[in-house]
Amino acid sequence: MQPTQRPTVVLLHSSASSARQWERLVEALAPHFRVRAIEFHGHGERTAWGGDAPLTLADEAALAVPLLEEAGGAHVVGHSYGAAVALKLTTMYPKLVRSLVAYEPVLFRWLIDDIAHRRAAQDVVDVADVMRDRLANDQEHSAAQRFVDFWSGGAWESLPSGKQTSIAARMRAVIQHFDALFREPLQRAQLALLKMPMMFVSGARTVAVTRRIAELLRLSLPHAKHEVLPAMGHMGPITHATEFNRRVVEFLHAHALPHSAREPLSEPA
DSSP states (O other), rough: OGGHHHHHSEEEETTTTOGGGGGGHHHHTTTOOOEEEOTTSSTTSSOOOOOSSOOOHHHTTTHHHHHHHTTTSEEEEEEEEHHHHHHHHHHHHHHTTTEEEEOOOOOOHHHHHGGHHHHHHHHHHHHHHHHHHHHHTTTTHHHHHHHHHHTTOOOOGSSOHHHHHHHHHHHHHHHHHHHHHHOOOOOOHHHOOOOOOOEEEETTTTOOHHHHHHHHHHHTTTEEEEEETTOOTTTTTTTTTTHHHHHHHHHHHHHSGGGGGOOOOOOOO
């Protein structure tokens, strides 16, 4: 395939991460795709949100729109917050999103509105409240510890000090993510209208919050592909990158490449 013929894939990272999260997936996709990894406000090389109004998922989705327009449409992959932004982007620009892979989109508003399952919503509200209190007292590392331990089952102490510092520096941007997700008006009925190929992935060892969201996605989008990958938690695309990347490559080869361009898949890094 000539480079100009390659389909474009846009990657959207999780909260407190950056485009570097996707380095191994970029390498696995590079032979057949043009890959672009977006960085959200206050993450990686992008400056913090400076708008007059509070940050929204639409503001984050807008970062990807020029890439979709330039390519005439693209395939989108997102993880956690990035997966929630990917869904927002897809509903806003359905003609420009060719396919979607979303690992555990954290659409917290759905949980708040899910009266029969209040416990999951309360769990995530409690995490945000603790983080907000600690940030108000300039305790970025403590806020980061609460955030990381909630999503990864107590992994904070095992992180190198440099990684801890990097994550702590993003906590004020991350609390904006929580607020945007709590306010997000995206409805399940809007997703049911989407017709492009979609794959929703979750981990068998994830937390109750994202397990319930995965259930709601299955109810809302029965025509989409839904997979639960063993041994993975919420951070599966990072902690189990080889297996997650394999599934993404398989999906995109099936839905983004013409039959003439498909080759036997090598093992993703």
